[in-house]
Amino acid sequence: MDSTPHLVATDIDGTLLRDDRTLSARTAAVLARVADQGTPVVLVTGRPIRWLRLVYDQLAAPLPAICANGAVVYDPTTDEVLRADPLAPELLAEVVRRLRAEVPGVSLAVEIVDGREMRHEAHYPLRWDADDEAIRAVQTAEELLSVPAVKLLARAGEQDPDRFTRLVAAALAGLAEATHSSHSGLVEISAAGVTKAAGLAWYCHRINVAAPDVLAFGDMPNDLPMLTWAGRAVAVGNAHPDVLAIADEVAPANSSDGVAAYLEKVFGVR
Structure with missing residues (x-):
């Protein structure tokens, strides 16, 4: 430039x-x-x-x-x-299937309604805004994956973020994007090309x-x-x-x- x-x-x-x-x-x-x-x-x-x-x-x-x-x-x-440009429910379901196969015990959350609300599994560790009424725990996978999500979040305890992201990216290759922006082992997943x-x-x-x-x-x-x-x-x-x-x-x-x-x-x- x-x-x-x-x-x-x-x-x-x-x-x-x-x-x-x-x-x-x-x-x-x-x-x-x-x-x-x-x-x-x-x-x-x-x-x-x-x-x-x-x-x-x-x-x-x-x-x-x-x-x-x-x-x-x-x-x-x-x-x-x-x-x-969200992950459609059908795509979310396949992404989650692959994640659970590759990372047993993975904890998941989704950003929905264009990121105005968040839904998470009961065992997903919240780090911020846990008391926000826009954040809600769900009891079933069907509830978690029932609506389009602009981002899927994955945690599996404390992980080396680079290594964990590479593992998730390999599991989702061709299906979704995996990246990270933290030091705590949180992987952020978007639709392919997003x-x-x-x-x-x-x-x-x-x-x-x-x-x-x-x-x-x-x-x-x-x-x-x-x-x-x-x-x-x-x-x-x-x-x-x-x-x-x-x-x-x-x-x-x-x-x-x-x-x-x-x-x-x-x-x-x-």
């Missing part, structure tokens, strides 16, 4: 947010100034829609979001889902922005498709080794406002 980017796409957790999941005043101000200058800024995240409010409350204005690793494209100004790159590409086509004109920031393996698709890929300093290996450039860590620091140089904003 030789010219000023026509669009900025950034991951949220571990990239835009600090380790305590807060957005610095500096980063919020820089994102607002870039957008005010006429360059679209898009959040591209594994988060479901219901987790975006925590970010929007810290921004000067809500930003469009590619959620659930590319399965949902969301317009916060109208609270409208522009596009959704990635952050695919969701962002759809959005960019909608507003007539080409891939070579996109500047993207990320830190974890679920960011790899987006970073390899974008014209300029920037990893934050705390990124996963696989992300650092493919990045065009490396910005300071998320704890040092790496995205803001990089954008200040590119766009001349403070």
Whole structure:
């Protein structure tokens, strides 16, 4: 990329947010100034829609979001889902059959209603928002798999995340996408072809922005498709080794406002 980017796409957790999941005043101000200058800024995240409010409350204005690793494209100004690409119930059933055969004891959850609600098996370990009324345990597999899901979540105790993701990806090859964005052994599963790159590409086509004109920031393996698709890929300093290996450039860590620091140089904003 030789010219000023026509669009900025950034991951949220571990990239835009600090380790305590807060957005610095500096980063919020820089994102607002870039957008005010006429360059679209898009959040591209594994988060479901219901987790975006925590970010929007810290921004000067809500930003469009590619959620659930590319399965949902969301317009916060109208609270409208522009596009959704879920796992159909029949596909979910086959994915789960393969998972249970490969990983006995696996615990599962699904993001449904475009990521506004979550259903989980009783033994699935909740790490956040356990008291949220949008989260509900189910008693049967039929109930878990009865509606389309924008993301299937799989845990099997504490696992090496890279090794566990490779195991799941091999079991689901040709059927679904498997990736991860955490350090706790959580694998995130989407329909085949659904990635952050695919969701962002759809959005960019909608507003007539080409891939070579996109500047993207990320830190974890679920960011790899987006970073390899974008014209300029920037990893934050705390990124996963696989992300650092493919990045065009490396910005300071998320704890040092790496995205803001990089954008200040590119766009001349403070």
